[in-house]
Amino acid sequence: MTVLMTGVFLLCFIIGIPLALVLGMTGMAVIFAMGVPMQLVAQRMFAGIDSFPLMAVPFFILAGDLMNRGGTTARIIAFADSLVGHIRGGLAHANILASMIFAGISGSAVADTSAIGSIMIPSMEKNGYDVDFSAAVTATSSVIGPIIPPSIIMVIYGVSVNVSVGGLFAAGFIPGILMGIALMIVVYRVSKKRNYPKSEGFSSKRVAHEFRSSIWALMAPIIILGGILGGVFTPTEAAAVAVIYAFFVGKFVFREITWRDLPHILFQSGITTGAVLLIISMANVFAWVIAANQIPVKLSSMFLSATSNPYVFLLIVNILLLIVGMFMETGAAIILLAPILAPIAVKLGIHPLHFGFMMVLNLAIGMATPPVGVCLFVSCGITGLSLERVSAASMRFVAALLGVLLLVTYVAPISLFLPRMLGFIR
Numbered sequence: 233m234t235v236l237m238t239g240v241f242l243l244c245f246i247i248g249i250p251l252a253l254v255l256g257m258t259g260m261a262v263i264f265a266m267g268v269p270m271q272l273v274a275q276r277m278f279a280g281i282d283s284f285p286l287m288a289v290p291f292f293i294l295a296g297d298l299m300n301r302g303g304t305t306a307r308i309i310a311f312a313d314s315l316v317g318h319i320r321g322g323l324a325h326a327n328i329l330a331s332m333i334f335a336g337i338s339g340s341a342v343a344d345t346s347a348i349g350s351i352m353i354p355s356m357e358k359n360g361y362d363v364d365f366s367a368a369v370t371a372t373s374s375v376i377g378p379i380i381p382p383s384i385i386m387v388i389y390g391v392s393v394n395v396s397v398g399g400l401f402a403a404g405f406i407p408g409i410l411m412g413i414a415l416m417i418v419v420y421r422v423s424k425k426r427n428y429p430k431s432e433g434f435s436s437k438r439v440a441h442e443f444r445s446s447i448w449a450l451m452a453p454i455i456i457l458g459g460i461l462g463g464v465f466t467p468t469e470a471a472a473v474a475v476i477y478a479f480f481v482g483k484f485v486f487r488e489i490t491w492r493d494l495p496h497i498l499f500q501s502g503i504t505t506g507a508v509l510l511i512i513s514m515a516n517v518f519a520w521v522i523a524a525n526q527i528p529v530k531l532s533s534m535f536l537s538a539t540s541n542p543y544v545f546l547l548i549v550n551i552l553l554l555i556v557g558m559f560m561e562t563g564a565a566i567i568l569l570a571p572i573l574a575p576i577a578v579k580l581g582i583h584p585l586h587f588g589f590m591m592v593l594n595l596a597i598g599m600a601t602p603p604v605g606v607c608l609f610v611s612c613g614i615t616g617l618s619l620e621r622v623s624a625a626s627m628r629f630v631a632a633l634l635g636v637l638l639l640v641t642y643v644a645p646i647s648l649f650l651p652r653m654l655g656f657i658r
Contacts, residue, residue, distance in 0.1 A: 237522075252515075260517070262521045281509050281516075285466075293340065295474035296343040298482055298489065299337055299481075301497055304486070308330050309326060309348065314441075316329055323361065327373055332408065332412045336380055336381065336382070336456065339385075341378050342610060345377075356369075360429055364615075367612065368622055368625035369629065372415060372630060373415055382401060385566065385595070388567065393588060398460055398467060401460060402650040402651040402656055403589040410640075418629055452478070455473065456470050508563060512567060519568070549577075550641060553569070553594040553598075556569065583657070586647055593636075597634065601630060602623040
């Protein structure tokens, strides 16, 4: 059965069938060969998405779309620019800082790239920045989107492995800030070498003005994250609150959302949600096949026979995930690999939250690496540049993110300090 499953999976993948269908077709082929009734396919598909925490996914997607259309993004960018625009390469720094703030609202790297990039890339180009540099900064800084909570990827991981979603959210704060600092260091060095512009100087009056203008936008992450970490509501309930807040601010405060905009916003959110949930449901069929053929047990034995050193294991997993992240959609990779790798990590004494966050961070970086980095594709779509050119410009930033990944992997307190302080680790 293992040979059949591997053969069908590779064949479907090579001929270019969408990943969701690859998982589903592979699962159905093996189930048919096992002589199991095909009704199991529909049952496992439904069971895969019949989860209360997963309801957070469509809500966060909708909240991000509402905030993009409602003027939240533009105000966050203006505030970020007032804080860091006076540094050499100011607009690039503002791009990164805006991504960090927006990460606390949308939970999606793609939404971050689209929202920030559509405003910042033309502005940076107009002010003398190279277009490939602007696209690269936007794509790589968007990776922070699923790291600083809330995070759609973390919700998927928590549901897949039964790990605290709130704990994963808390684990993302410090690494997310480190990622932003690392990218800003790269930006500063490149900007100084290329003599990119900066604003005239830091102005406390401008900061105060932009803060007042963006206060409603900046309140969003405080409400969402404060409610989750304070125990006021669950991540799923927080997502619903985010939708209500985003609509209220966009419609009645900023007045940039009209009633006519709602059908289009809902339609776009529905398409994105449908794609995500289809992958999750099909992956659950594939996961059942993997479990029925005892593949996790076999892989666990293989890993443990190869090494019992947790540091070597983490290095092997990081290399594996970096390769997987280059070719596979992040959510699907988590659903596919997390149930296999997480139990092995626990056996080696690695904390579940630490391993879970490391896996999320690793695969998130894959969104900014070729050949299938979705953030790169969005940046290419905005600029009209080729994937090769944007990818080449992104490599120095990806290297900085990999440095943070190694730090987080081998210095566990970086990701576990806040979860422990907030009571997610007893």
